[in-house]
Amino acid sequence: MKTLSEFEIFYRNELNAVLIDLDARRRRMVKRTFLIITLMCLFVPFSYIIVQILGEGFEDETRIYAFLILSFIGLSAGLIIMTKWARDKTFYSDFKKEIIERIVKFVSPELNYDGKSYVNYDSFRNSRIFMKSADRYRGDDLVHGMLDKTKIWFSEIKAEYETTSTDSDGKTSKKWHTIFKGLFFVADFNKHFNTSTVVLPNRLGKGPLANFFNKINLTRKEKHISLEDPDFNKQFVVYSMDQVEARYILSPALMQRLTSFKQKHKPPMYISFVNSLLYVAIAYKRDLFEPRYLSKIADYQKIKQYFEDIHLAVSIVEELNLNNRIWTKE
Amino acid sequence: MSTSVIVIIAVASFLLLMSIIIYNKLVRLRNESENAFASIDAMSKKRYDLIPNLVASVQKYMEHESGTLKDITEMRSRAASGTLSDDEKVSLDNKISKAMGGIMIAVENYPELKASDNFVQLQRSLNEVEEQLSASRRAYNSAVTNYNNSVQMFPSNIFAGLFGFRQKQLFEISEAERQNVNVKSLFN
Numbered sequence: 001m002k003t004l005s006e007f008e009i010f011y012r013n014e015l016n017a018v019l020i021d022l023d024a025r026r027r028r029m030v031k032r033t034f035l036i037i038t039l040m041c042l043f044v045p046f047s048y049i050i051v052q053i054l055g056e057g058f059e060d061e062t063r064i065y066a067f068l069i070l071s072f073i074g075l076s077a078g079l080i081i082m083t084k085w086a087r088d089k090t091f092y093s094d095f096k097k098e099i100i101e102r103i104v105k106f107v108s109p110e111l112n113y114d115g116k117s118y119v120n121y122d123s124f125r126n127s128r129i130f131m132k133s134a135d136r137y138r139g140d141d142l143v144h145g146m147l148d149k150t151k152i153w154f155s156e157i158k159a160e161y162e163t164t165s166t167d168s169d170g171k172t173s174k175k176w177h178t179i180f181k182g183l184f185f186v187a188d189f190n191k192h193f194n195t196s197t198v199v200l201p202n203r204l205g206k207g208p209l210a211n212f213f214n215k216i217n218l219t220r221k222e223k224h225i226s227l228e229d230p231d232f233n234k235q236f237v238v239y240s241m242d243q244v245e246a247r248y249i250l251s252p253a254l255m256q257r258l259t260s261f262k263q264k265h266k267p268p269m270y271i272s273f274v275n276s277l278l279y280v281a282i283a284y285k286r287d288l289f290e291p292r293y294l295s296k297i298a299d300y301q302k303i304k305q306y307f308e309d310i311h312l313a314v315s316i317v318e319e320l321n322l323n324n325r326i327w328t329k330e
Numbered sequence: 331m332s333t334s335v336i337v338i339i340a341v342a343s344f345l346l347l348m349s350i351i352i353y354n355k356l357v358r359l360r361n362e363s364e365n366a367f368a369s370i371d372a373m374s375k376k377r378y379d380l381i382p383n384l385v386a387s388v389q390k391y392m393e394h395e396s397g398t399l400k401d402i403t404e405m406r407s408r409a410a411s412g413t414l415s416d417d418e419k420v421s422l423d424n425k426i427s428k429a430m431g432g433i434m435i436a437v438e439n440y441p442e443l444k445a446s447d448n449f450v451q452l453q454r455s456l457n458e459v460e461e462q463l464s465a466s467r468r469a470y471n472s473a474v475t476n477y478n479n480s481v482q483m484f485p486s487n488i489f490a491g492l493f494g495f496r497q498k499q500l501f502e503i504s505e506a507e508r509q510n511v512n513v514k515s516l517f518n
């Protein structure tokens with residue numbers, strides 16, 4: 001596994017030059033956009049003045065129409081120029097290709113990157129982590145490949161559902177609510193199993209009251225299971241269809257590994273084991289693997305973040321020892 | 331009806347209701363632990379089924395250990411006979427674990443055997459069964475802990491005493507099993 005200091009060298013040797021080029025393109029894009037927006041803002045009072053000067057003697061109504069038409073033409077022209085001249089159409093895809101894909105390949109040459117694909121909705125549903133079905137499901141930045149003996153794939157996804165409410169005037173309004181936004185990771189687990197075991201963050205903590213509420217779970221058919229490791233129980237709640245299988249998967253060693261993995265990383269982590277696959281959903285508020293337009297991108301601290309996000313997902317394989325294939329599953 | 335009669339009836343029906351609830355809870359917990367024990371049994375049986383394979387694949391090489399192989403085959407048929415009590419099962423199971431652990435360590439002396447595909451596959455199956463067995467023991471221990479808690483805690487301990495619910499023993503991880511874990515790490 002690549003370390004941060006190795007990444008720093010890679011950044012200086014390979015990424016920096018590309019980033020400086022991209023940054024120049026980004027600056028040009030931002031400058032042109034600002035220029036056009038300024039001109040568009042100035043055009044409105046300017047067209048008013050023109051209409052006042054040229055339109056002397058005409059009726060007020062005609063002058064207002066003339067002003068509106070003139071402003072409309074001016075603003076539309078501005079928008080067209082903005083998309084044709086100011087927008088750099090390939091900037092986004094170049095950024096993904098030149099930066100994100102390179103970082104992915106740097107983390108492991110065995111991994112492939114596809115900026116437009118994402119972990120599909122079936123995987124999201126099959127994971128049984130989120131019970132609510134999504135009305136809108138999107139994503140990008142799929143990374144996939146085989147790390148030693150373990151097949152993995154992950155991407156950024158966003159799943160949302162829609163609600164409609166009617167107010168006292170009879171007006172209906174629609175609202176989108178996020179079910180999950182962040183990194184969704186799937187790996188081939190090293191043991192065979194047929195049922196589902198879900199490991200969720202323990203939001204309620206310890207004690208009889210927390211236990212009582214953790215036990216009640218109306219939305220899922222899996223039953224609450226309390227495992228032996230107190231540190232693990234402090235961090236996670238486990239629901240499973242099969243007592244024995246849950247313990248077969250969550251061996252004392254894996255519980256320790258999960259606990260220490262959780263302690264190293266702040267964001268909430270949802271884990272499940274379904275039909276010999278491991279699913280890990282890591283929730284993020286920010287967008288992942290996206291370029292920033294309004295600030296400098298040739299900045300080590302920012303690029304480091306992309307590396308760390310990819311590294312975190314890939315490190316699951318090592319942290320949970322998934323390449324340890326000593327059971328019948330190859 | 332005087333107030334005192336009403337109070338007595340109320341208290342009596344409350345006590346009756348309580349005892350029904352607690353009794354049912356104790357029965358449920360006892361059944362859960364028995365069920366968990368049955369799953370250990372099922373896993374043990376799975377392991378016993380691997381013994382003939384193990385013996386068949388190692389006996390060609392391991393002539394010095396033929397005594398151990400014979401013992402383990404004999405123990406296996408005794409375990410499969412189905413006439414043993416729970417305690418006997420546990421102690422026989424421990425003996426088998428120890429004997430199997432011994433064989434696995436002895437395999438280290440036969441590099442040819444250790445490298446054979448057949449044996450590697452068998453070892454993977456054994457690891458899997460061991461891990462499942464340990465999972466079912468942990469499930470059993472957790473079910474028994476729940477049951478024992480109810481038997482010992484107030485007020486259910488009163489009813490447990492009345493109805494004859496006794497504490498159950500937890501499965502202890504034996505020394506032989508700890509050795510099995512070492513064998514697993516040797517395999518890496």
